[in-house]
Each structure stands twice: as C-alpha cells, then as structure tokens.
Amino acid sequence: MKEFKPYYAVIFTSTQNENIEGYAEMAEKMEALAKQQDGFLGIDSARNDVGLTISYWESLDAIKKWKQHNEHLVAQLKGRQDWYNWYHVRICKVEREYDFNS
Amino acid sequence: MKEFKPYYAVIFTSTQNENIEGYAEMAEKMEALAKQQDGFLGIDSARNDVGLTISYWESLDAIKKWKQHNEHLVAQLKGRQDWYNWYHVRICKVEREYDFNS
Numbered sequence: 001m002k003e004f005k006p007y008y009a010v011i012f013t014s015t016q017n018e019n020i021e022g023y024a025e026m027a028e029k030m031e032a033l034a035k036q037q038d039g040f041l042g043i044d045s046a047r048n049d050v051g052l053t054i055s056y057w058e059s060l061d062a063i064k065k066w067k068q069h070n071e072h073l074v075a076q077l078k079g080r081q082d083w084y085n086w087y088h089v090r091i092c093k094v095e096r097e098y099d100f101n102s
Numbered sequence: 103m104k105e106f107k108p109y110y111a112v113i114f115t116s117t118q119n120e121n122i123e124g125y126a127e128m129a130e131k132m133e134a135l136a137k138q139q140d141g142f143l144g145i146d147s148a149r150n151d152v153g154l155t156i157s158y159w160e161s162l163d164a165i166k167k168w169k170q171h172n173e174h175l176v177a178q179l180k181g182r183q184d185w186y187n188w189y190h191v192r193i194c195k196v197e198r199e200y201d202f203n204s
Contacts, residue, residue: 009111009113009192009194011111011113011156011196013146013156017204044115044152044154045150045154046148046149046150046151046152046153046154047148047150048147048148048149048150049148050146050148051148052146052147052148052154052156054113054115054154054156080202080204084202084204085203085204086201086202086203086204087201087202088199088200088201088202089199089200089201090111090196090198090199091196091197091198091199092111092194092195092196092197093194093195093197094113094192094193094194095193095194095195096192096193097190097191097192097193098190098191099188099189099190099191100182100186100188100189100190101187101188102119102182102186102187102188
C-alpha cells in the first residue's frame with residue numbers, strides 16, 4: 001500500500017459584490033503567483049451561487065508564508081474593500097483521499 | 103476567545119461525462135438526504151470546468167455512515183457508471199477558520 005503523507009487544504013468560500021471590476025485579472029495573477037510559492041501543491045476553483053477555491057499546500061508554514069506575501073496582502077485588502085461581500089476561510093489537514101477514473 | 107471545536111470536510115472534486123441525464127435530480131435528492139443525517143453540518147457546491155462539492159461533518163464516523171447509506175450507495179454506483187468521468191475524494195480535518203463580512 002502506498003504511504004500517504006498528510007498535506008493541507010485552504011478552503012475559501014465567498015460571495016461577491018455586483019461590481020467586480022479588476023477581479024478576474026487579480027485572480028489570475030494571484031493563481032500564477034501562488035503556483036510559484038514553496039510548498040504549493042495545487043488549486044481548484046468554481047463559482048455559481050457561491051465561489052469555492054481550494055488550494056493545497058505541503059505545510060501550515062507554506063500557507064502562512066503565502067498569506068503574508070506582499071502582493072497577496074494587497075490582493076486581500078482589495079478583495080475586502082471592493083470585491084467580496086463575504087468570505088470564509090478554513091485551514092484543513094487532508095487525512096485521507098481516493099479517486100475514481102472511468 | 104471562542105473555543106474552536108474541530109470538525110471534518112469531505113472535498114469531492116469531479117469532471118462529468120457529456121450525458122448526465124438524471125444527474126440533477128439525484129444530486130438534489132442526495133443533498134436533501136445528507137441534510138437529514140446525524141452529524142451533518144453543511145454543504146457547498148459549484149461547477150465550472152471542475153465540480154467542487156464540500157460537505158461538513160461533526161465526525162469521521164458520521165462521514166462513514168453517510169458513505170454507507172443505502173440510497174447513497176445506489177447514487178455512488180450510478181455516478182461511477184454514468185455521470186462521472188473522474189472524481190477525487192479528500193477527507194479533511196478543519197483545524198482553523200475565520201471569516202469576513204463587508
């Protein structure tokens with residue numbers, strides 16, 4: 001059996017304001033920047049009534065460093081000021097996983 | 103400071119086949135059924151290129167029972183046979199959370 005090494009997920013759930021000018025560019029920029037960070041493992045996003053973005057990281061330390069990254073801090077501030085009506089962040093330890101391929 | 107009681111998240115990531123006849127009805131039925139289970143805390147879903155469904159539970163035991171629920175087993179089989187091209191399931195412990203309201 002393959003050994004499983006736990007890793008971390010940040011679940012970001014949000015609803016946006018009506019005017020989200022500049023948001024798409026910033027989201028794209030932040031995703032590209034996140035991918036360059038140490039300990040980054042992956043990211044998935046989808047939005048309908050709520051937006052869900054889940055990023056995966058090797059350690060809590062990697063998550064902390066990304067949260068405090070200068071350009072990311074600017075994006076977070078802009079998000080709170082302009083784009084998000086509400087958001088919720090959950091830091092999770094991935095303890096088990098499995099998949100299916102047809 | 104408010105005491106934080108850890109709970110669990112099941113992250114279900116998927117891509118679907120072209121023909122998903124019957125899927126929407128089943129998804130609605132399963133969400134309604136999940137909400138009736140002991141230990142259920144909440145659910146969020148969104149789908150664009152990939153589908154993300156995250157359900158929240160009080161315990162690993164509650165997750166296990168839901169996975170083995172008879173009607174849910176039928177839905178899982180149908181999903182593998184007909185609707186999903188691929189899916190990935192992650193069982194996570196939510197260790198910390200915070201939110202923002204504008």
